Amino acid sequence: MAKASLSVVIITKNEETNIRECLESVSWVDEIIVVDSGSEDNTIAICKDHTDKVFINEDWKGFGCQKNLALQQATKDWVLSLDADERITSALRLEIENIINNSAYSAFAIPRQAFFLGQAMKHGGWWPDYVVRLFRRNTGVFSEDIVHERILVNDPVQKLSTPLLHYSYTSLDQLMAKMNQYSSAGAYKAYRQGKNSGLLKAIAKAKWTFFRAYFLRLGVLDGQAGFIAAFSKAEETYYRYLKLSYLKKEHQ
Numbered sequence: 001m002a003k004a005s006l007s008v009v010i011i012t013k014n015e016e017t018n019i020r021e022c023l024e025s026v027s028w029v030d031e032i033i034v035v036d037s038g039s040e041d042n043t044i045a046i047c048k049d050h051t052d053k054v055f056i057n058e059d060w061k062g063f064g065c066q067k068n069l070a071l072q073q074a075t076k077d078w079v080l081s082l083d084a085d086e087r088i089t090s091a092l093r094l095e096i097e098n099i100i101n102n103s104a105y106s107a108f109a110i111p112r113q114a115f116f117l118g119q120a121m122k123h124g125g126w127w128p129d130y131v132v133r134l135f136r137r138n139t140g141v142f143s144e145d146i147v148h149e150r151i152l153v154n155d156p157v158q159k160l161s162t163p164l165l166h167y168s169y170t171s172l173d174q175l176m177a178k179m180n181q182y183s184s185a186g187a188y189k190a191y192r193q194g195k196n197s198g199l200l201k202a203i204a205k206a207k208w209t210f211f212r213a214y215f216l217r218l219g220v221l222d223g224q225a226g227f228i229a230a231f232s233k234a235e236e237t238y239y240r241y242l243k244l245s246y247l248k249k250e251h252q
Contacts, residue, residue: 003101011070012035016041019047019084022082026088032053033053033071034051034053064142071141089162089164092162092164111130113165123221126219139155140152147182183236183240187243187244191251197241202238206241214231
C-alpha cells in the first residue's frame with residue numbers, strides 16, 4: 001500500500017516573528033499551503049523560502065473563509081491545519097505519520113499545550129484543549145465563522161495523545177492587541193447571529209468568565225500567569241458584549 005501524503009494549510013498576516021519556526025516544524029510534509037491576507041512585513045518572503053505554494057488574498061471575510069481558501073489549494077490525502085504560532089514536535093510528527101498510514105478513521109483532535117507569557121499553562125481551560133486539526137482532505141471543511149472557526153466533519157473524531165505546541169501570547173502588547181481584535185470579531189459574529197447585549201450583560205458575562213477560568217477550572221494553580229490569563233479573557237468577554245451592544249445601537 002502506498003504511503004499516505006499530507007498537506008499543511010496555514011493562513012498568515014504579519015507573522016514574521018512566528019512563521020519560520022512553524023514552517024520548519026513541518027518541513028517533512030509533502031505540501032505546505034500558505035494563504036496570506038496582505039502582510040506588510042517579511043512573512044511572505046519567509047514563506048516562499050519554505051514552499052512555492054504561497055497565495056495572497058486581501059479580501060478578508062474571516063478566519064473560516066480564509067482557511068477554506070487554503071484548503072481548496074491542498075492536493076494530498078490528508079490535511080493538517082496549523083496557525084503561525086503553533087509547532088509540530090518530532091514526537092507528534094511520528095504519531096501523525098503513523099495515524100495517516102494506518103488508521104481507518106478520518107478526523108483527529110490534537111491536544112494543544114499553550115504557552116502564555118512564556119509559561120506552559122496546565123489549568124484554567126488551557127489544557128488539554130483538544131482541537132480538530134488532522135483530517136482526510138475530502139471529509140472536512142472549515143466553518144465560515146469570522147472568528148473561532150472550526151473544522152466540520154461528519155465522521156467520528158478520534159484523539160491523538162501527543163501535544164501540539166501553541167505559543168499564543170508572548171507579550172502584554174500582543175495580548176492587548178489580540179484582545180481587541182477578537183472582541184471586535186466576536187461582537188460582529190454575535191451581531192450577525194442576531195444576539196443582544198448591554199452594559200449589565202457585559203459585566204455579568206465578564207465576571208462569570210473570570211470565575212470559571214480562575215476558580216472552577218483552577219487557573220489559580222498557574223500562579224501569576226493564571227490570573228492574567230483569566231483576567232484578560234474576562235476583559236475580552238466584557239468588550240465583546242459591550243461592542244455588540246453598540247453595534248446594535250448603530251444599526252437600529
